[in-house]
Amino acid sequence: GAGVSQSPRYKVAKRGQDVALRCDPISGHVSLFWYQQALGQGPEFLTYFQNEAQLDKSGLPSDRFFAERPEGSVSTLKIQRTQQEDSAVYLCASSPDRGRVNTEAFFGQGTRLTVV
Amino acid sequence: KQEVTQIPAALSVPEGENLVLNCSFTDSAIYNLQWFRQDPGKGLTSLLLIQSSQREQTSGRLNASLDKSSGRSTLYIAASQPGDSATYLCAVSNAGKSTFGDGTTLTVKP
Numbered sequence: 001g002a003g004v005s006q007s008p009r010y011k012v013a014k015r016g017q018d019v020a021l022r023c024d025p026i027s028g029h030v031s032l033f034w035y036q037q038a039l040g041q042g043p044e045f046l047t048y049f050q051n052e053a054q055l056d057k058s059g060l061p062s063d064r065f066f067a068e069r070p071e072g073s074v075s076t077l078k079i080q081r082t083q084q085e086d087s088a089v090y091l092c093a094s095s096p097d098r099g100r101v102n103t104e105a106f107f108g109q110g111t112r113l114t115v116v
Numbered sequence: 117k118q119e120v121t122q123i124p125a126a127l128s129v130p131e132g133e134n135l136v137l138n139c140s141f142t143d144s145a146i147y148n149l150q151w152f153r154q155d156p157g158k159g160l161t162s163l164l165l166i167q168s169s170q171r172e173q174t175s176g177r178l179n180a181s182l183d184k185s186s187g188r189s190t191l192y193i194a195a196s197q198p199g200d201s202a203t204y205l206c207a208v209s210n211a212g213k214s215t216f217g218d219g220t221t222l223t224v225k226p
Contacts (some may be wrong), residue, residue: 004159031212042120042205042216043160056212091159105150105207105214107160 002026004108006092012114013082021077021111025094032075033105034067035091043091049075082115089113118143120208122217129196130225137191137220139206144184146208151180151191154203154219163204164191196224 005024013019025032031050035043036059045059051072060067064083069075079086089112093105119142129135139149148167152160164173164180166189172181179192189206203221207214 006159033213035216040218042207042218043214045213045215048212050212059213093160104162104165105209106162107152109159112157 004092004094004106006090006108006111008111009109010112010114012116015084015115016081017115018078018080019082019113021079021090021113023075023077023092023094023108025073025075025092026096026106027073029094029096029106031095031097032069033093033095034075034077035093036061037089037091037110039088046077046090079113082113084115087113087115118146118208118210118215120206120215120217122204122206122220124220125218126221126223128223128225131196131198133196133224134192134194135196135222137193137204137206137222139189139191139217141187141189141208141215143208143210144187146184146210148209149180149182149189150207150209150214151178151189152205152207154205160205193222196222198224198226200224 007022034046037043047067048056049069064080066078089110091110093107095105123138150165151163166182177194203219205219207216
């Protein structure tokens with residue numbers, strides 16, 4: 001596709017429910033990033049993949065959060081036993097290189113998760 | 117730990133004014149700095165990317181500068197238009213991940 005695609009765009013989950021958020025990066029992009037954006041704040045880094053390898057997961061807030069990119073393309077962010085504090089917009093970004101110089105990140109529209 | 121601060125948090129100007137948005141960061145060991153625009157309920161649109169070895173980048177009415185040693189960047193918008201109304205975010209990148217400021221929300225009044 002022409003850009004980074006995320007689905008669903010909106011998700012309402014009952015507290016305790018598991019959710020899965022999908023990201024389709026730009027074709028051929030090596031690097032993929034997940035960010036969490038709370039209302040009125042800038043995005044916060046969650047995790048980073050280079051192809052299928054998860055190189056940095058230091059931003060994942062708890063062991064309820066899990067991300068994967070098994071074939072080095074599509075990625076899924078899974079949140080288990082959702083809590084109200086998980087309500088946020090989850091942004092995915094991809095870039096064509098290996099996360100070093102010349103990295104221009106292209107962002108998707110995000111998934112707005114509301115936990116009720 | 118890298119921290120990014122954007123000042124002001126909000127700015128309202130009449131159409132046609134030139135304006136400057138500020139971004140400061142605490143750790144100068146960065147690969148690049150990127151300015152983004154975010155419209156309400158939307159994702160981020162990249163405006164300008166400055167590599168750590170560069171001093172500035174220009175695109176149309178936008179000019180971004182980078183002073184890595186002092187940990188500062190500015191985004192200059194010339195002849196502002198109502199369509200420029202949005203939140204502007206800066207992000208510094210190092211080793212794969214980016215650290216964002218909380219943004220400046222700009223309103224340009226017709």
